[in-house]
Amino acid sequence: MNIPLSAPDVTEPEIEAIVATLRSPHLSLGPRLTEFEASFTTLTGVDHAIAVSSGTAGLHLALLALNIKPGDEVIVPSFTFIAAANAIRYVGATPIFVDIDPLTLNLSPSAVVAAITPCTRAILAVHTFGIPADMPALIPIAQRHNLFLIEDACEAIGATLNARPIGSFADIAVFAFYPNKQITTGEGGMIVTRDPNLAARMRALRNQGRSPTDNWFQHTELGYNYRLSEIACTLGISQMQRLPEILARREQIARLYNAHLSDEAALTRPLTEIANTTISWFVYVVRLTEAFTTTHRDQIIHDLTESNIGAGRYFAPIHLQPAYANIPAAQPLPVTESIASRTIALPFFNRINESQIATVCNLLKQSIRRIH
16 A cells, blocks of 8 residues: 555664564563553553453453353443454353444443343443543443443543543553554553552463462463563654654644545544543544435545555444354344445554645545545
8 A cells, every 4th residue: 555544653763672672581581571551650640451362362262261151141342343342252251232422433332231231240341533522421430330431442542531541430441552552562561450469360360370389380271472562662662752752643644634625524533532531542433324224434535545545444333243143133233324324534643644644634524526
């Protein structure tokens, strides 16, 4: 692609730091791991951070640590990346898909309440596209029904709500560092929790089930190799040092897009201002108006791709995907299905420039005009 949908931002000093780590005696479970984890306790104000191999691994360990098991139900949006629901199935539980708020695209608290049953054990709240979910509404719902609350903050590093950092609201929160995220470690994730017992269990589970008193060949319980290498942690440390400038740049890019598309009546642009909220810009996703169909949307994506511009549908509802054909939604999801059928993710990465943004927007408008 001449203008890709996403691109990692790795600097020469970061590469040099990785080379230095490669020359060190520690490539796993070393000092860089500890330092990277400490950067997240500082960011979130939460006492315990556990680095893992991916955001998906983090969600899996969170559910295991909370003893979510077969027969349990976990409420989750269908309008999100499939990893959130997959992790629920990894532990044998059932994802209960509920609808979203049409403005924030996050879990609708009223839909959550309607989906609670005697089998419900947890709510998995996704901060969609870096916009904080309605935690002030979800927290009392979870408390009232004695449910665990998990933040999927994989798209929301650095976001805040009511002056509190995302990741500080729930029993457990999980971040992710895939190359399209705000910061990257190549692959990687981070779990944060205030509960020392949960933290200790997740540390053991990520390291083949070894408790702190076990030697290398002693394993207290069934565990996993969900460790994050020193190489990845080194990159993560460097990226975290740049986080404020990265987030500021991504906000600037979003505002440039909004300005270039302000005259396009066929599009709903993403929110840029929400009261008492700092958005952490993960992607820039526009929505076609209801006059357009899914076929129209797919044609526009095709047109952009043919012009060597990355574009995608964010998100394909999980409950409509083949892997979930045997797990129907517990309630109708009209907002999810309507919005998902008309979304277009546009190129969004730290180093995109205004000329490229203008090119994307002009070609997008031309495609819309051809169709409508």
